[in-house]
Amino acid sequence: MTNCRTAILPQVADFVIKPEKGHMKIIHVCKVWYPRITGVTVHVDSLARKMAWSGHRVCVVTYDLTGNFTGSVDVFREDRTMYTVIRVRPGSRPLLADVIRKEKPDVVHAHGIWEHVWPSFLVARALHAGFFITAHGTWQFLYDTPGFEKKTRQLKYRIYYHTLWRYMVMNATAMIALNVIETRVHKALGAARVFRIPNGVDCHRFRPEAGQISPEDDHLPGAFVLFAGAIQEQKGIFTLMEALGKLKEKGICVPVVVVGDGPHRDKAKRMALQENFPVIFKGRMDRIRMPNIMARARLFVLPSLDEPFATVYLEAMASGTPCVGTRTGGTPEIIDHCINGCLIPPGDSNALARILEQFLSNPETFRQWGHNAREKVLSRFDWSILSEKILRVYESRSM
Numbered sequence: 001m002t003n004c005r006t007a008i009l010p011q012v013a014d015f016v017i018k019p020e021k022g023h024m025k026i027i028h029v030c031k032v033w034y035p036r037i038t039g040v041t042v043h044v045d046s047l048a049r050k051m052a053w054s055g056h057r058v059c060v061v062t063y064d065l066t067g068n069f070t071g072s073v074d075v076f077r078e079d080r081t082m083y084t085v086i087r088v089r090p091g092s093r094p095l096l097a098d099v100i101r102k103e104k105p106d107v108v109h110a111h112g113i114w115e116h117v118w119p120s121f122l123v124a125r126a127l128h129a130g131f132f133i134t135a136h137g138t139w140q141f142l143y144d145t146p147g148f149e150k151k152t153r154q155l156k157y158r159i160y161y162h163t164l165w166r167y168m169v170m171n172a173t174a175m176i177a178l179n180v181i182e183t184r185v186h187k188a189l190g191a192a193r194v195f196r197i198p199n200g201v202d203c204h205r206f207r208p209e210a211g212q213i214s215p216e217d218d219h220l221p222g223a224f225v226l227f228a229g230a231i232q233e234q235k236g237i238f239t240l241m242e243a244l245g246k247l248k249e250k251g252i253c254v255p256v257v258v259v260g261d262g263p264h265r266d267k268a269k270r271m272a273l274q275e276n277f278p279v280i281f282k283g284r285m286d287r288i289r290m291p292n293i294m295a296r297a298r299l300f301v302l303p304s305l306d307e308p309f310a311t312v313y314l315e316a317m318a319s320g321t322p323c324v325g326t327r328t329g330g331t332p333e334i335i336d337h338c339i340n341g342c343l344i345p346p347g348d349s350n351a352l353a354r355i356l357e358q359f360l361s362n363p364e365t366f367r368q369w370g371h372n373a374r375e376k377v378l379s380r381f382d383w384s385i386l387s388e389k390i391l392r393v394y395e396s397r398s399m
Helices: 039-053 093-103 117-127 138-142 151-171 180-188 237-249 265-275 290-296 311-318 349-361 363-380 383-398
Strands: 005-008 025-030 057-063 073-079 084-088 107-111 130-134 174-177 194-196 225-228 256-259 279-283 299-301 323-326 341-344
Touching: 025 039, 025 093, 039 057, 039 107, 039 311, 039 383, 057 093, 073 093, 084 093, 093 117, 107 117, 107 383, 117 130, 117 151, 130 151, 130 383, 174 180, 174 383, 180 194, 225 290, 225 311, 237 256, 237 265, 237 349, 256 290, 265 279, 290 311, 299 311, 299 349, 311 323, 311 363, 341 349, 349 363
Parallel strands: 005 073, 025 057, 025 107, 057 084, 107 130, 130 174, 174 194, 225 256, 225 299, 256 279, 299 323, 323 341
Antiparallel strands: 073 084
């Protein structure tokens, strides 16, 4: 692409960190970016910050979904304190490739499985740069995507999976898997090198001391259960509602705060209203406020039907809040049953109701679990530890 126009946004801070000689130029490529918040955006943002702090030049290249593109402008470049963000016109793979090529990276790290991965791979090969992929469990999620049951959709992704995706997996410098399941899948596809490095969390931002009452949240109950994530069936929102119904039948009331948005939000709100459940729907919440509400919650619940490796569990645990998750995907690698939280079968509202009842009757046990949760995250999932592991994978590309 030679006839594209770039808009340079005002610098977000007074300086951009300059790397010392010998440090790498690293590009992370993902499909979406803030203001849309997903597990992938949180992961990439945290990783980019830590790598920049280590002195590397870091850039995030992504499609722009904010609707900011007007006229002939094709690229927005934003220099932040720690790293640079380059947003390109949505859907333009040649433009995405051109932007990466002009940055002349040493490392290209693609996140997810979507249409941004193939052009990233081609440019990395042309530049003789290291190419790394973290799939973020997207293939597992795909089967829960509305419309996937349609034969045309299944055929499209199965062809992609067994052709281009397999080719990239086999020829990537390395695959970085979030959990045991991804490790096994990548190896079955012929990946030469697979490193299992999980999601992480910033244990300085998310900590028990962050739980101060803010004006925006001063109306919340003193003790509440928190659900945070996309409000959709796959995340287990209706399992939670069914559990609240079972408790109501026994005359038990558990205050719940729901943070997030999604396709089933209206349905969940109607259920809560009709049954008179004590549920507060907060909608989308700014990331700045999340450490506060995580630390104030007494219990975090995300009973997903499938969950590759949810960062939100780590954020709750770093905040000293015990978690309830399901025995699926990478969740059992995070939550140790009856040590720092509880694991239930996916969709089992009876099991969830029993745990919520225990939470009310035995709060001291859950407080101890919260302490244990913080200790585990500090020792295994802090981004300071994990970013160094990934950097060592990058640096080993010539070995």
